[in-house]
Amino acid sequence: MLQWCSGRRTIASSLLPFILSGSGEALSQEPARPRILEDVDAFLFEMSELRQIRYRDVSFQIQAFTSNFISKHGSAVLPWYRLFSQGLPVSDELVQETLSKLTNLAGEERELTGSILREARLEVMDVESTKHAIVELTSGSPDRWTFVSHFVVPGLAGTLMQGRAELRAVLAEAAAATGAGFFDPSEIVATYGRETVLANRGADIYHYDPEFQSTIAEILVQHLRARDGRKVARKPPSEDVSIQVVGGALNALLISLHRERLRDLDVDGSGLHQHYAALLEQHQIVSKGVVDTVDLILKFLPSFDCYHVLRAGLGEMAFLLAAFGCKVTAFDPFSTRLSAIKAGVAHLKACNFPNAGDLTANLATVPDVAEGRRTLAVATHLLITASSQEEEAILARLEKYDAILFDPALLVRARESHEERESLIDRFRRSGFTHIRDYPRLGLIYCAKNDVAASV
Secondary structure, eight states, X not given: OHHHHTTSSOOOTTTGGGTOOSXXXXXXXXXXXXXXXXXXXXXXXXXXXXXXXXXXXXXXXXXXXXXXXXXXXXXXXXXXXXXXXXXXXXXXXXXXXXHHHOTTOOHXXXXXXXXXXXXXXXXXXXXXXXXXXXHHHHTTOGGGEEEEEOOOOXXXXXXXXXXXXXXXXXXXXXXXXXXXXXXXXXXXXXXXXXXXXXXXXGTOSSSBOGGGHHHHHHHHHHHHHHGGGOOOSSSOOOXXXXXXXXXXXHHHHHHHHHHHHHHHHHHHHTTXXXXXXXXXXXXXXSOHHHHHHHXXXXXXXXXXXXXXXXXXXXXXXXXXHHHTTOOEEEEESOHXXXXXXXXXXXXXXXXXXXXXXXXXXXXXXXXXXXXTSOEXXXXXXXXXXXXXXXXXXXXXXXXXXXXXXEOTTSSBSOXXXXXXXXXXXXXXXXXXXXXXXXXXXXXXXXXXXXXXXXXX
16 A cells, blocks of 8 residues: 555555545545655554455455445345355355345446455465565565554453464564564553553453553654664653643733734724634634644754744744744734734733743745745745735745745645645755655645755
8 A cells, every 4th residue: 555655556446445444535646645655754554463355466454345345235245255254265156146136236346346256365474474565565664664463451362362462473573574663562451451551441352442542652652762762753842831731821811912902903903803803702812723833843843043933923823932942033914913913922021921022023924034044934824815926926935944834735825736735845845945744634844955954
């Protein structure tokens, strides 16, 4: 699947529902995926059992195949499935009998179904075949890969746990032989107890408890950091105070300020306009997206001498960055917004909000900066009405920065298609931003020039 996602091989679209679980969007080959894979620091690959379904030169994902083939066709395929799941041969007579019951199928779908019934095989992997699969999967870079086995629950016996113990042994040996990493989550279950780690207070021996998943994630990250001395996160989180706590305090202070300004200056005069007036009504000036973006900047991007927050609005992102010691200048093209930011500086400074007095604000969409000053342009909200000529001027100024963080779908104008977004990213690449990293959870792209990327 990684070869398909990276564009190195093709897979017939009719087979994707048996390989990938998810929506139609998940089953599409997005242009950004190869770049995302190139920038990955570490891969975690969870393997739940040694069995795999092979059809010609592809492997089906068991859960996806069960949902989109077995469950879809129901009782008509059960006699076939009983033999198949035991690894027993399937006769052509049984295939024809099964197809005769699937009267709703026609054309290519009927032909594919018959082919799968005849040619699909259930294989059980051993150490040698697992080693071969790891070598093929890791494409010569096993040091970036860690393979995670299914957990064995202490105190339980039976064929299920025996199978998991065999999986653990096979995967550990194969990973060691190929230079890949290995992690056994059974230790977590033993250390914390099944009632804490597993769902339904330990009764569900297939799934982790949702409330414990963050702990598992932190343990895995620590494991990755320790392996070969590599550091996965660019920067550790603040040990003193949570960014969510600071963001909540900032939100409360800005709501208090702008309620008064809205009352005294009306919607437009206060600089709120309809957008921020609606957020004020919802008590959410400092949104989760703002907090998550600042969290990303602080933890995963290199440190910069200056941070320019473009189209800064009421300054919420700029204030939050400044609170954590960043040297920040907020820019906005509207004078009423600039007045709102300056009012925020005075109010937050009076309330002893951290570093509020150190923030500066200027009237501009994108300033004309000197190159090589180690300045990050935070352009995540830089959406503005502009002519094509004005857009070109804005993009040309952005190209002078050492690094840019932006939303490719909403930089200057809306870009609805993948092609438009990729074209924008390619423009920055041609301008010297050779280090490009995707943050798909936030929909953001980070572009940096060589000298800045080297300091990551």
